[in-house]
């Protein structure tokens with residue numbers, strides 16, 4: 001991957017370093033040096049204009065400044081519309097603008113993943129986990145460093161998965177099964193066979209683990225993302241299931257057919273604002289379409305495909321139920337049964353969330369599909 005460079009003036013010297021942004025933010029064209037003497041209002045004005053603030057003060061003060069900038073953004077009234085799709089688009093635009101503004105507070109990280117600021121945390125392990133071996137010093141939005149630290153903590157502690165009676169450890173950038181209500185559906189749905197299953201887009205490996213724990217003797221789990229593949233291997237190893245679960249890099253399906261093929265694709269057909277959103281947002285439902293289109297050719301006779309899908313996109317009027325049913329029919333499939341659940345995550349009950357109305361009605365389903 002080639003990284004753009006960030007250039008700035010510091011005293012009499014022109015300096016430049018590699019720009020690092022996992023969220024895909026472009027380097028700011030103008031950068032000023034900032035420290036503890038900069039007040040939040042001035043910082044907010046500069047950041048809103050697109051001026052990068054390269055921090056040379058105390059690390060914890062920078063963290064507080066970021067919170068002050070966040071409060072200023074949140075104070076602004078939100079634009080909404082009576083039309084759900086428009087409301088969603090306004091919400092996404094606001095999120096993207098917020099990410100740009102908050103991404104203007106920058107820190108320099110040296111080639112050993114050290115931060116040369118007062119009261120800076122040790123982020124070497126978090127950086128090694130997220131970025132791999134260092135390829136030299138770089139400048140990065142502080143917000144991304146905080147994300148990295150948070151991800152390191154999640155990975156260390158893991159997420160308790162009731163259906164596994166164990167913890168799954170999500171890695172940086174890998175979809176975390178934190179809203180795990182769909183796992184209860186996978187734990188309950190009648191297994192068509194216990195011989196072999198495919199888990200398409202395995203992420204942390206949670207579904208593959210669950211199928212193996214339910215007694216499926218061989219599971220092939222795929223993903224196209226390098227971090228997900230390593231993360232799934234790590235989790236299956238921790239659960240001592242690597243003798244039954246094979247993790248392979250593939251675009252959707254592994255070769256061959258199975259009596260059970262499970263997939264939990266991204267559920268919102270919209271452009272992701274950042275790479276780490278790709279597990280949720282997928283333009284034109286590409287993975288969903290790919291899964292449905294290829295499913296029949298990867299099922300054994302009497303085999304079942306289990307599609308996990310939230311209907312949030314339907315409430316946002318981004319994809320209709322008719323469209324989904326048409327996609328199923330066009331793929332030569334029929335619906336055997338559908339099992340529904342309601343999300344229990346905190347945001348479903350949060351009335352201040354701009355998508356509250358849609359989220360409050362959200363249902364996640366396990367669609368049992370078979371060749372028509």
Ligand SMILES: C[S@@+](CC[C@H](N)C(=O)[O-])C[C@H]1O[C@@H](n2cnc3c(N)ncnc32)[C@H](O)[C@@H]1O
Nearest residue numbers: 175201202203223224225251252264265266279
């Ligand atoms: C919503 S996440 C689900 C992860 C996991 N199955 C779970 O339920 O927690 C979707 C996953 O599909 C993967 N993915 C996206 N497109 C893919 C493709 N064409 N082939 C294989 N995996 C893909 C992503 O990397 C991501 O890990």
